[in-house]
Amino acid sequence: MAGGIRIATLGFVVWLYVSTTEKAALGEKVLVVPVEGSHWLSMKLLVQELIVRGHEVVLLVPTVSSLLIKDAVGYRAEIYPVSYTTEDLVNVFKHLKEGVFHKHYKIATAFIGIKRLIDFTSIQVKGCESLLYNPEVMGRLRGEGFDVVLTDPFLPCGSLVAETLSVPAVYFLRGLPCGLDESATQCPSPPSYVPRSFFGVYTMTFPERVMNTVVYMMESVGCRIMYAHFDELASRYLEKDITYKDILSHGAIWLFRYDFAFLSPKPLMPNMVLIGGINCVEAAPLSxxxxxxxxxxxxxxxxxxxxxxxxxxxxxxxxxxxxxxxxxxxxxxxxxxxxxxxxxxxxxxxxxxxxxxxxxxxxxxxxxxxxxxxxxxxxxxxxxxxxxxxxxxxxxxxxxxxxxxxxxxxxxxxxxxxxxxxxxxxxxxxxxxxxxxxxxxxxxxxxxDRAVKPLDLAVFWTEFVIRHKGADHLRPAAHNLNLIQYHSLDTVCFLVVILMTISFLALKCCLFCAGKCGVRMTKKTKQQ
Amino acid sequence: MAGGIRIATLGFVVWLYVSTTEKAALGEKVLVVPVEGSHWLSMKLLVQELIVRGHEVVLLVPTVSSLLIKDAVGYRAEIYPVSYTTEDLVNVFKHLKEGVFHKHYKIATAFIGIKRLIDFTSIQVKGCESLLYNPEVMGRLRGEGFDVVLTDPFLPCGSLVAETLSVPAVYFLRGLPCGLDESATQCPSPPSYVPRSFFGVYTMTFPERVMNTVVYMMESVGCRIMYAHFDELASRYLEKDITYKDILSHGAIWLFRYDFAFLSPKPLMPNMVLIGGINCVEAAPLSxxxxxxxxxxxxxxxxxxxxxxxxxxxxxxxxxxxxxxxxxxxxxxxxxxxxxxxxxxxxxxxxxxxxxxxxxxxxxxxxxxxxxxxxxxxxxxxxxxxxxxxxxxxxxxxxxxxxxxxxxxxxxxxxxxxxxxxxxxxxxxxxxxxxxxxxxxxxxxxxxDRAVKPLDLAVFWTEFVIRHKGADHLRPAAHNLNLIQYHSLDTVCFLVVILMTISFLALKCCLFCAGKCGVRMTKKTKQQ
Missing domain, CATH: 3.40.50.2000 (Glycogen Phosphorylase B;)
Structure with a gap:
């Protein structure tokens, strides 16, 4: 466990007050649901800044965690017990980085990566389940009256908690597997020029575009498989047919840790904010x-x-x-x-x-x-x-x-x-x-060369969500449409039917007139 | 003409130095090509701010102009002669606002609007032609070594000048007719939820979506008609087959005077910057x-x-x-x-x-x-x-x-x-x-509630283009694809052919095997 926090016994809920600045009472309540490993490294900077700005931050972490939270101060930690052990978690991490020096084809690398991600997320589902079905912790979280949930949606527990508590969510991420971030934000991402992982950068060659199209078409299936455990948990817990993508789509603001200084420029939605390079800070003196x-x-x-x-x-x-x-x-x-x-x-x-x-x-x-x-x-x-x-x-x-x-x-x-x-x-x-x-x-x-530093931008949008209780004005109407409606298949079909009907009627009219003329002509010929 | 500037004779090129701040020498050279009427009202704010920040601003205006430039100081004006008279311009403006109290159907209003716009743009083509084919003025502009062209692309002369001078362009606009801004930026704009003019807001009804789809499909034709004169002028002047859309697509940054506080949220491209409300300034005391x-x-x-x-x-x-x-x-x-x-x-x-x-x-x-x-x-x-x-x-x-x-x-x-x-x-x-x-x-x-005030954002991006000689990193690869490639029709067709070939070969194999088995079975039966 993280150095600054001592957990007495696994299986007990520990309410731990690490340290609170005086400022905290002036700010708003932020629930942070982080993701293990390197994901935390950048998010920590935003959390620290929110603390400095006087917000009351509560970090929601499982008892078994490798989170590098020892160097962050000023927050409370709500620690919930989970059914897996530290050894299980260590094994999953070990598995994630196994075989990086072994030879695979690109496509095999993709599949191996997906398999490992599924293993990684499976253990997290267990943790999430332990949290959601813990009435004591959930009751306490409900009672807190949080203003915003800040989470890395790479693992869905944070957004599920935000959904359950009816608190607007701010997502902090590099991206999600299988283009889930794009589908959940309704962000168009044409496979002809937006490279999916592994295939091409900038203008792609024809073979790259073919592979990119294949990956694009397989993504929604991939997502279903990858997040199947979470989809099941979400539906069971919320007692309605809902997927992780549906829950994600309710996110108020998406803070993406990338920018187009080196990535391919591509469409964005208005609630997608680019904060790539948020971790660029002033250098401290060396030892x-x-x-x-x-x-x-x-x-x-x-x-x-x-x-x-x-x-x-x-x-x-x-x-x-x-x-x-x-x-x-x-x-x-x-x-x-x-x-x-x-x-x-x-x-x-x-x-x-x-x-x-x-x-x-x-x-x-x-x-x-x-x-x-x-x-x-x-x-x-x-x-x-x-x-x-x-x-x-x-x-x-x-x-x-x-x-x-x-x-x-x-x-x-x-x-x-x-x-x-x-x-x-x-x-x-x-x-x-x-x-x-x-x-x-x-x-x-x-x-x-930015108008606003990435960290300030991340703080601004988190506080914007707090101030306005979300960012509803940035939610596109696309969320209210099904796939057929979104792609205008219904309207185009309707227009085709109308066009065909008009053409048919016009043809019928012409034939009718031609028939009439023909009859008259025949009569005339006969009379002659 | 504007009060602060006295033009001696129509038909003479007048090089007029209105006033220059001392700062000007420190800044970069900005060529401003504005559009008549209310379009100038907001753009003027950015121009004034650029002057305050020490940039050397040159305003390119025709001798016949109704531009309200009398209250802007600190710029030079390059005034070029045109072949139409003040009366012609007044008549066009009069025509634009005619009949606003007369009854029309929505669709008729759209067509009347388009007709008037064509009339309006036609006179501007004449003006643009007078400028481009004026070797004296164009030679002077070339010699200036501008760092950026700031223009309202509602009229294409500015972007055509930027293209000719090979200077990066910053566009300042509310929007363009027939979705030209979206097609020129390669910005996806699904007609299922992005309302075109006149049809619906936010989530549209089915009839609204049908009408929106019709308008969407007609837009590219509409654009061709509306800007036909300019397309012809551009091709003739640049001596290559080029449309206004092609020229527009080279724009570095698009400053859009709208925001989603009240407009429908929709996809954006990374070089589209929202500066709606740029004209919101501190109130001055009343008389x-x-x-x-x-x-x-x-x-x-x-x-x-x-x-x-x-x-x-x-x-x-x-x-x-x-x-x-x-x-x-x-x-x-x-x-x-x-x-x-x-x-x-x-x-x-x-x-x-x-x-x-x-x-x-x-x-x-x-x-x-x-x-x-x-x-x-x-x-x-x-x-x-x-x-x-x-x-x-x-x-x-x-x-x-x-x-x-x-x-x-x-x-x-x-x-x-x-x-x-x-x-x-x-x-x-x-x-x-x-x-x-x-x-x-x-x-x-x-x-x-903005991270950066719209005016500061507009200044930032204009200066960004100056500092980096454009914003190439924000130009999507979509510009390098044709329509078939963009919509992945070639890759999907290829995949279908591959799939059909495999299915055909598999079927052939099965039939061959079945045939072999059949022959053996028949032989066996005969032997029995």
């Missing part, structure tokens, strides 16, 4: 030791290397490949690595359990960011204008990398085809070809 | 005389009445109807009226040639805004939370009124069916039913 290490890297500078918090063990073979490649370039390396290392790690490589990624990337001698393409780190790289070598592992990382490579600000190495040679080639390319840095500087400038 | 008149209106307050700058003559019959209705309510009235008045105008009605609309609406005793539903005034009414009685006359006014009535913040009276009774009924309804004011207060609060 004395680290500062000395990077300052001493000379004109060649240094490389920041991390594969994110999820991957903590790298096979010995790959570890050696990286060390071999690093030995052949003049740059120093700061490497976040938690697995086993060979004895012969050279002095120019500084290995750390955790590294202050943003603070390092902000250092003027940071020449390259070697990363897995997780969105959090990627935005830190963009904000600090550091070109990248990227090795996508799972989830949305491949798509992030494809975009960055297409923008000319990164080179890709494959985790499954990794060799010291191709790694070295990628490193040398990005380090020595000036175009990578130049394009990254431009991309960074465009990305950071 | 002593006017202040006395409205202050003396007691608890009943007063009504602000204007039908906009375009309608300057109202038939005597209608004028009398208004006076009759006003005599039966306790409120005082401030009326912008430039036509003939009967001798017996009561003291409670103050008639003025021009009135400080926003300053009056901001007065706490302003109880009702009697207006034609022009977007400029409508936003001033919304910002000041004054409920309305609206009498739409032409253009987008009917749609504005439909929305305001649907939101419960206004009552409609018909200009063509006007009687003192229905006018009085509407006035009494809005004055006495508190729901109108309550809903208007809420609507006003939502409308004004």
């Amino acid at each position: 004395e030791d680290l500062q000395g290490f990077v300052d001493g890297s000379g004109d060649d500078g240094f490389i920041v290397f991390t594969l994110g918090s999820t991957v903590d063990t790298m096979p010995a073979e790959q570890t050696q490949m990286f060390l071999d490649a690093f030995s052949k370039i003049p740059q120093r390396v700061v490497w976040r690595h938690t697995g086993i290392l060979p004895d012969s790690v050279p002095e120019k490589v500084k290995v750390m359990n955790w590294l202050p990624q943003n603070d390092l990337l902000a250092h003027p001698k940071a020449k390259l960011f070697l990363s897995h393409g997780g969105s959090h780190g990627m935005y830190e790289g963009i904000c600090n204008a550091v070109p990248m070598v990227m090795m996508p592992l799972f989830g949305d990382q491949q798509q992030n990398v494809d975009y960055m490579v297409a923008r000319g600000v990164a080179a890709e190495v494959s985790a499954i085809d990794l060799t010291p040679e191709n790694l070295l080639e990628a490193l040398n390319k990005v380090l020595n070809q000036t175009s990578y840095k130049e394009k990254m500087v431009k991309l960074s400038a465009v990305h950071q | 002593e005389d006017l202040q006395g008149f409205v202050d003396g209106s007691g608890d009943d307050g007063f009504i602000v009445f204007t039908l906009g700058s375009t309608v300057d003559t109202m038939p005597a019959e209608q004028t009398q109807m208004f006076l009759d209705a006003f005599s039966k309510i306790p409120q005082r009235v401030v009326w912008r009226h430039t036509g003939i008045l009967p001798d017996s105008v009561p003291e409670k009605v103050k008639v003025m040639n021009w009135l400080p609309q926003n300053d009056l609406l901001a007065h706490p005793k302003a109880k009702l805004f009697l207006s034609h539903g022009g977007s400029h005034g409508m936003y001033e009414g919304i910002c000041n939370a004054v409920p309305m009685v609206m009498m739409p006359l032409f253009g987008d006014q009917q749609q504005n009124v439909d929305y305001m009535v649907a939101r419960g913040v206004a009552a409609e009276v018909s200009a063509i069916d006007l009687t003192p009774e229905n006018l009085l009924e509407a006035l009494n309804k809005v004055l006495n039913q508190t729901s109108y004011k309550e809903k208007m207060v809420k609507l006003s609060a939502v409308h004004q």
Whole structure:
């Protein structure tokens, strides 16, 4: 469990007051339902800002949680017991990141990803069920009179809670699997130019468009399968036929952690707000030791290397490949690595359990960011204008990398085809070809040139929902239409019927007239 | 011509330096190509702000112009000669507002509106031609090295100039006829729930959806007809087959003067920025005389009445109807009226040639805004939370009124069916039913609750285009696809062919196997 919170016994509801600022009493009540792992990293920034602005924040978390909430203060935590154990959760996380160094085809990667997501969500359904059917916790939540629910809809429990409590929801996310975010917001997303995961970026080739169309057509089925457990739970709990998509569609504001500085521009709905780069913050000073290490890297500078918090063990073979490649370039390396290392790690490589990624990337001698393409780190790289070598592992990382490579600000190495040679080639390319840095500087400038900072925008819209008890004026009438009506099939059919009827009647009239004329002509001929 | 500028002779190019602030030298060069009439009213605010921020602004206007530019200072004016006279222009304007008090069916109103627009645009084509084929002016414009062209694309000359000069364009508009703004931005606009002019608001009924679908299908033809003259001019001048839509689609940023506080929420593209209400400014003090008149209106307050700058003559019959209705309510009235008045105008009605609309609406005793539903005034009414009685006359006014009535913040009276009774009924309804004011207060609060003020947002995006020499990252790949590709017809056809081929081969295999089995069975039977 998170360091700052001590839970006495699993199975007991603990009402824990971590700390409250005096300001809190002045603000409104915000219920935060976060998602485990890296999802929390960005959302935490918004939560902290809401606390600073005097809102009373309650964090709803299960007793079994890996949430990195130890460094957030100023909120209350409503902790509910769940039927699974810490071991179950650890196993699911372990499973999620398994086999990232094994070879798969793109399509297989997609299916493996979906299978793992289903396993991940299944355990969360259990947790959600434990919460919803806990009358004590739910009663307390009802009594709180929350003004807004802030949640990451990657897992549906938060929106289900918002629905149950009849409190408007603000969603905070990078995106949802199988285009669920687009279908729930009624946002058009033509497969001809909006790339789904894995297939193409910007203008797609014909084969890419074919694959994209196939994926697009399969998405609604995929969603049904992926969220089947939640659909069942929602229908059972709310005692009506309802899907997760239906519940999601009631969301007031969607805060999306992406932007078009590098993603393909595509249609948006008015309640979709882009806050990509929300995690770009001012760099804090480095520790004395680290500062000395990077300052001493000379004109060649240094490389920041991390594969994110999820991957903590790298096979010995790959570890050696990286060390071999690093030995052949003049740059120093700061490497976040938690697995086993060979004895012969050279002095120019500084290995750390955790590294202050943003603070390092902000250092003027940071020449390259070697990363897995997780969105959090990627935005830190963009904000600090550091070109990248990227090795996508799972989830949305491949798509992030494809975009960055297409923008000319990164080179890709494959985790499954990794060799010291191709790694070295990628490193040398990005380090020595000036175009990578130049394009990254431009991309960074465009990305950071905002009318409102992403964090302020996220706060504004959360508070907007509080002030106006939702954002009903941004809800499109499309939600009131079924699929046939939405695609105007009924009106077009009606028009075709009308047109055919008129044509038929006109034809009949013509034939009738022609017949009459014919009879007259015959009579005349006969009379002659 | 505008008061501040004296043009010596028609037919001469006059390079006029009105006034330049010292700041100008520090800023970038902005070429402004405005549109006559009320379109300029809002755009002027942005132009003035750009001047204040130190940009060097050049206004491109024809010698024959009714532009209300007399009150803007700090810009240079590039004035080009045109082949039509002031009288021609006055006649076109007169024609535009003709017959607003005559009875037409909705569909007839649409066609009359289109016919008038074609007449209006035709004269502008002449003006544009005079400019483009004037080597002296065009040479000077080329030599200026503008950073951005700011124009209202309601008339295409500005975007054609931007295209010719290869300068990025920022568009400033309320909308374009026949959905040209949506098609040029590649913005999806499903006719099932996005109302075109005249047909429905929010969730439409089936007949409304049918009519909306018909209009939607006819729009591209309508556009071709409406802008045929410009298409021809553009192709001729640029010496390639190009339409106005093609040129428009190169626009970097589209600043739309609407928002969803009262309009139906619909999809947007990332380069569409909503600045509805940009004209809502702080109220200035009223003249002593006017202040006395409205202050003396007691608890009943007063009504602000204007039908906009375009309608300057109202038939005597209608004028009398208004006076009759006003005599039966306790409120005082401030009326912008430039036509003939009967001798017996009561003291409670103050008639003025021009009135400080926003300053009056901001007065706490302003109880009702009697207006034609022009977007400029409508936003001033919304910002000041004054409920309305609206009498739409032409253009987008009917749609504005439909929305305001649907939101419960206004009552409609018909200009063509006007009687003192229905006018009085509407006035009494809005004055006495508190729901109108309550809903208007809420609507006003939502409308004004922005992360960035519309004017600041417009300035930000104009300067963004200057800083980054466009906004290429917001240009969707849809622009690179033809209609068949965009709608995925090619990929779906390909998939169908593949599926049919596989089915055919599978069937053939089955038949072949069945045949083989059949032969064997027959042999076996024979052997038996």
